[in-house]
Amino acid sequence: MQQDFFQTLNNVYNAILDLLAQAPYYILLLVELAIIMVVVFFADRIVVRYIRRIGKEYELSPDVVNSLKVVTRFFIILFGLWAIATVGGIPSDWIISVSAIAGAAIGFASTRTIGNFIAGIYMLISKPFHINDYVKIGDVEGVVKEITINYTKVLTRDGKTVLIVNQDALNSKIILFSQGGVYTYSLTVTFDHSLTDSELEGVFRKVINKFKQEKVDDVRYSLVELSRLERKYIFCLLTKDVEDIFTVPQEFLRELIREWEMLKAAKKKE
Secondary structure (H helix, E strand, O other), X not given: OHHHHHHHHHHHHHHHHHHHHOHHHHHHHHHHHHHHHHHHHHHHHHHHHHHHHHHHHOOOOHHHHHHHHHHHHXXXXXXXXXXXXXXXXXXXXXXXXXXXXXXXXXXXXOHHHHHHHHHHXXXXXXXXXOOOOEEEEOOEEEEEEEEOOOEEEEEEOOOOEEEEEHHHHHOOOEXXXXXXXXXXXXXXXXXXXXXXXXXHHHHHHHHHHHHHHHOOOEEEEEEEEEOOOOEEEEEEEEEOOHHHHHOHHHHHHHHHHHHHHHHHXXXXXX
C-alpha cells in the first residue's frame, strides 16, 4: 500500500517535470496564436475601412458595402483558421485536402449565387442604368425602382414589380429610354394610302400640338418605310416624367388613329 502511494507520487512528480520541460513550447505556441489573432483583427479593420472608402468613392449602396464586408471577413477568418491549424501542428497536406474538398463542394453548390453576386457588384459599379430609368431588360419593360446586390426591381405598366436576377439582366439586351433626364418612347405606326401626304401630315401636326400642350415636351416623327400598300412612321415621344410613359404612348396612339379614321371617313363622304 505504501509502495503504491510512493509510486503514484513519483508519477505525478515526473509529469510535472515533463510539463515544465515543455513549458517553452506551449508559451511559444500561445504567443504565435496571439500574434495570429492580432493580425486577423487588424487585417479585418483595415480591409473593412478600405471597403467603406471604396463604397463612398463609387457611391455603392449600403447593401453592396455590407455584402463585400461579409465576404472579406469570411476569407480573413478562413485564413486565420488555417494559420492557427498550421501552428497547432495539423499536417498541411490534410488542411489542403480538406480545403480543396470543401471549396469544391461550396463552389459546386453556389456557382450561380457567386456569379450573381459578382454580376450585382459589376452592375452597381458600371451602372448600365439608374433608379427611375425607363428600361427594357429582355422581355421586361418598365421603371427601375431598386438595384440590389442580387436583383433589379422593375415596375411594369400593369403595376407589377418584376425581380430580375442581375446575372440574367447582364446577359439580356438592355434598352434605355432616358438620356439627360429626358425619357424617349418610340411608337411605330403604319398607314395606308387612303390619305395624301399633306393630309396625313395635317393629322400628325394636330395630334402633336395637342399633346405638346398637355402631356409631353416634344414629339418627333419620321418616315421609315414606304411601299405600294402602306407607309410606316416612327414617333418619338419625349417627356421629363417617367410615369408618363405608362399612359401617354397609348393615349397618343389612340388619338392619332382616331383623327386619321375621322379624316378618312370625312373624305369618303365628299
